Amino acid sequence: MSTKETVFFTGGAGFIGMHVVPMLLEKDYKVRIFDNMFRGDRDAVAQLGDDVELIDQDVRYGGAVHAAMKGCSKVIHAAAVSINKSQADPYESMDINMIGNHNVFAAAADHGVDRLVYCSSASVYGDPERLPMHEDDKLLPITPYCIAKRAGEDLLGYYQRRADLSWIALRFFNVYGPGQKTTAYYTSVINHFVNRIKNGEPPVIDGKGEQSMDFIHVHDIARSVVLALESEQANVPVNIGTGIDTSIADLAHILIDAVGADVEPQFNPRDVLVSRRAADTTRAKEVLGFEPTIDVRTGMTELIRGQ
Template identity: 85%
Template sequence: MSSRTVFFTGGAGFIGMHVVPMLLEKGYKVRIFDNMFRGDRDKVAELVATGDVELVDQDVRYGGAVHSAMKGCSHVIHFAAVSINKSQADPHESIDINMVGNHNVFAAAADHGVERLVYASSASVYGDPKKLPMHEDDVLDPLTPYCISKRAGEDLLGFYQRRDNLSWVALRFFNVYGPGQKTTAYYTSVINHFVNRLRNGLPPVIDGKGEQSMDFIHVHDIARGTVAALEAERSNLAVNLGTGIDTSVADLAKILIDAVGVDVEPQFNPREVLVSRRAADITRAREVLGWEPTISVRDGMTDLVKQTMAS
């Protein structure tokens, strides 16, 4: 056990801060590799103080830095990426960090002969799904530089698997939410917008009929899935992590109204809305990772609202 060290890119971010404590519980040491642009320095400092976590304040775009920092690590978790919203505004940066960063991490992992690499892919690789639930073998149709880079990352892992026998699992995260999340994520901003209005006694305003849906998966369950992927017997495949339930924006508004405890009805803003729906087929996660979600959307959102109200 003593020699097991996880090299964790983007480990200081929202999801990483939920994964690292679970890794420590399992006896791993963790080397966080993060440019700290969005990282939580205070939380990382607390973890570093345990003696089992170190921080390398660097950027995945620098291949030499990645390669030397990974030396001596037995496992890799690669989460460092530019967000989906930002990738449309600045495709150059998105391709640079996501594509070049992916390649630097995978090439180094292959060189160092790590036991397993876990990669944060995304449900966005499917594009607008033709059917629900979305299965890993469905046609992929990524639409933005972010989504395209996530899919390309999966393909690159296949290359290093064939060439160097790299063992990997790509986790296709659905709509992750939970405590500690930055308010800028698209669907988190929907939650924040609704909650802020409700706290002021105002009804949430929904565009269209609120039919567009997401598969909201709690960050605690995502973290559990990440650790399971690090240790799963099967590898070299993509795995969905979601709840399998599509929660519409209208349903979300009702859950949040109940959680805040106000007596209002949502207002609908009649306009044309691109209705996209999301729900994961999680059969493979059950079979390959022995994983399933433990936190329902209602419980998770209610808990999140309580924490938001208390802060």
């Protein structure tokens, strides 16, 4: 009879999951991945070893979620439809992101799990009124994806009150790193720039390139998930970012340096809605003991040179 705790991990075969699972195995957990494998890598999962089980199912089916979660003491909920796909198909997005959220949270409450870690998003803030963005700031989600992420946090509060569910919602900022699909929302910007730079062409930036993002490496994201699974404090949303906003113009220069090209960005003079993002990281440090370890220049350079 194994004494290892089992972590139930929805979407665990995806980009972030494949960085988290090895860390869980290092900490002597067993992992039960629950994933419809739409974006999952079956071969990569098979190589993770005997302590990883894959259940090829969909979070939209509450009975399947409930049955598969039996015997698990902790839950990570990462299964979701991406932000840009949510606008192309709001129906599927609401189905997977809203109904899926509820199915996972209700099952976790029924099974009395010790901790549920929810992969939320900085997109719940919408266009921020100030920087850095703090967890108690006003939330103005814009797309079906962002709306579902915010609703998920509210649902966790409901099951906390109703069933004493212990949870942490991690509001991920702009995640990047090895293994990410090239079609991801802002990864496509990185890939577009890199492809042009490698061809000796300058990256083209709309406006003055003042739009910014808080780029956080997937290795640090994975660390935050494991910390949230085991933290003594709970029942709060927590920003996971670097606290540094990197403008699109700065990103272009970082990538040019990484490729080692002799080009300069070109600016396309047009009106753009300038949005900036940077996380207030105080709570992450206080609640999780989390601090990022990979700065954007180092992370982006390793990513480009590793391709």
